[in-house]
Amino acid sequence: MKNLNQQNESLSGEKVNLATTVECVDDSTLNTEQRELLQDLLDRYHTEVARENPQLDNLPMPFGCKPVPGFREEFICVRGGGKVWGFVGHNIEGNVLNETRLFVDPAHRRKGLATLLLNELVAVAQKRALRMIYFYNLTNGGLASVKHFEERIGNAGRIGLRFFYHKRVVAIVLEDEIGCSAFEERRTLLPCFHGYDDDVFVVDASGNHIFTNYGRLLDMNSGYWCCPFGYRHPDLDRIMTAGYFSHLFGYLHPPALSLARKLCKLSGMARVGFNTSGSSVIDEAIRLAWQYAAIRHGRDRKIIVSLKGGFYGSSATALRFAGLDIRCSDGRRYDYAHYLPDDDIGRKIDPFSVSLNPLEELIKEECLEGKIAAFVFEPILGVRGARVLEKEKLQAMMQTCERDDIVTIADEISTGLGRTGELFAHKHYEVVPDIICLGKPITNGMFPLAAVLFNDKVNSIFDEHRDSTPSDFLYGSTLGGHPTACMIALKVLDLLQSETTLRSIGELSSILVNKLVEFQKAYRVIRRIHGMGLMLGIELPNSVIAREVQLKLRKSWISCIPEGRIIMLMPPFTLTEEQASYFLNALNRVLSEVSARGVE
DSSP, X not given: OOOHHHHHHHHHSOOOOOSSOEEEEEGGGOOHXXXXXXXXXXXXXXXXXXXXXXXXXXXXTTTSSBOOTTOOOEEEEEEETTEEEEEEEEEEETTEEEEEEEEEOGGGTTSSHHHHHHHHHHHHHHHTTOOEEEEOSOOHHHHHHHHHHHHHHHHTTOOSEEEEEETTEEEEEEOSTTSSTTGGGGGGSOOSSSXXXXXXXXXXXXXXXXXXXTEEEEETTHHHHTOTTOBSOHHHHHHHHHOXXXXXXXXXXXXXXXXXXXXXXXXXXXXXXXXXXXXXXHHHHHHHHHHHHHHHHOTTOOEEEEETTOOOOSSHHXXXXXXXEEEOTXXXXXXXXGGSOOOOOEEEEOTTSSOSOHHHHHHHHHTOTTTEEEEEEOSEETTTTSEEOOHHHHXXXXXXHHHHTOEEEEEOTTTTTTTTSSSSGGGGGTOOOSEEEEOGGXXXXXXXXXXXXXXXXXXXXXXXXXXXXXXXXXXXXXXXXXXXXXXXXXXXXXXXXXXXHHHHHXXXXXXXXXXXXXXXHHOTTOOEEEEETTEEEEEOSOHHHHHHHHHHHHHTTEEOEEETTEEEEOOOTTOOHHHHHHHHHHHHHHHHHHHHTTOO
């Protein structure tokens, strides 16, 4: 039990004159009459929020006012004279106090009760070693109370809390050794290419949501395409926390052997090599193709043909043959190829040109017979906005490769492992590559792992002419094939092969695609809908509008990423129908707002 005067004195040295002793108690200690008073306060809270935020009235919690089944909430109540005067309610998700609601009876406001409740809530969060407290849908009075609380803490010289305000959402970050105390020093960190949201940081993630200083965001990116089963998946978490043992570079261990065997069985490939990133296995695949070409045909075969608009990683090898030519949200164009050596090894072909066989056309135009080592393709061009290749064209180009003994490399780092509805996206095209590169989702984003799989044709260079031809291949990285990573990947493959997962991908894809097609008919701002499965793209007139749509969706607590003028949708396979509906309703509102300006 705490006296209100003592509590406020500890915060700022000021005393509040109040005759009645006030205590903060858990709702489990309330009697029947007090519980009825608490319910009355909850109803009044909803009425006040709905009056000040009418658009939230019919939206379900967590972001609206309408309770949903399964929402479990704990309450800290202010009790005085046997009556309940106010409450702060919350649930716990991951390392966050989430969906926190604050309300004090208007008759007892200006008595410091909100400050008392907030201080008690912070104490609960600190005791449980949580990282963040969220308040959504604050009333005007509630918002003023939080700001007053921040001011009182500052006056008292109390540190360890950071407050972020976004309209009626407040995020309070509890600073610790992994908190946000160094947020202003973010320029000491080298960013990946260019930041999508350099004013946003993430402190935790759970289910299909990420917890940020902007609020809890529904993640329609699957952790930038890496987390098809969301965050804190219980089966995967158990493996991650149990682990196996520290990695011993160069030694065999059962998890790696089991994963290699399973990948070979599922893909029809002969051999697997492990590394730690998509860029690294693309590099290994290209070097495998060069080595195969050198052994089979001599060292004149150096050219690597890739698809225009494809992205094959940030390693020097990938940038040499494919470059990285991108347009940013401000309209500027960056081409990173000029930073690299001048070796003329790369050629790009446009799979969406009028040519029936762009590869054959390139060979004839540039006299490249006997000079191409490999053809690299993404079954669906991710960075180009989920653009789907034409089946007949890809089959024709693969036939050219088979005729000329060109090694074919399927970059399935983003498209593989169920994203398109098939375990491997190239199966949609009825083609069989020589090499498959896997990455992003293979460990659900929980541990660095990537794999290069190759067939008997490529594997033959390690078995033939060993005495007369140098066929040793320098391969690997220190942590490639880590035991824990391989164990997680084995479980991911089990989850991917379950009927529940495959059915979910198909059902979610139908829901999203059908609704997006409706939006395309209703809003001329949508140019096209691209993709398949749960790899979709909404093409808009330009990158500026795409960025606007992204930012408006974030205000509705949704995270998505634009690739140029295309909004990419790569939701987790665990997205619920309710969450899909929430996203589609928010997208509908945003498209309506943009279209109302006459944007076409």
